[in-house]
Amino acid sequence: AQSVSQHNHHVILSEAASLELGCNYSYGGTVNLFWYVQYPGQHLQLLLKYFSGDPLVKGIKGFEAEFIKSKFSFNLRKPSVQWSDTAEYFCAVNPPGRRALTFGSGTRLQVQP
């Protein structure tokens, strides 16, 4: 089935460690790609998005993501995490021809001070 996969379900890091969260999708054709963050008790906030062009996308709060078409991947990175980055991170895709988002299962990031 066509889907979005986030392989890391729970990640624990110390402050200042580097972060990379994996996201793979299985749709062919042109897709739009997003990373959303959900802080505890809050709503989903857009971190960054990719529609076309430069495959390295910079978002808010020092996050970036790289689209690798050949690998159907859109991994999220941050060079140095902070305690305030503790949250759940969702990768999402607009499948071709559809406006609704298909989400991955989410990755819970816990940053220890």
Next chain:
Amino acid sequence: DSGVTQTPKHLITATGQRVTLRCSPRSGDLSVYWYQQSLDQGLQFLIQYYNGEERAKGNILERFSAQQFPDLHSELNLSSLELGDSALYFCASSVERSSTDTQYFGPGTRLTVL
């Protein structure tokens, strides 16, 4: 603050009951999406309305329905509630001018069915 508002924030009800969740999109956005977030199913798309018309359907149960009013606010109606309907219900809105629109999410309504 995304500009999308949802009421109520929390809703506790009993099995078999019916509830209505409300969403007001960002100013200027014509499209409203409803998503359900549950522990076992994750985040799933339910239904989309655009300028008052149903545009797309996802994994929405027949017991659930939605509508979008002329002022563009939307309501999600959940009936014959079951324990498994307990979840966080989000709405999102977008301008819907192109295929590269971004959806902005509201704070959600947490529904607990007892």
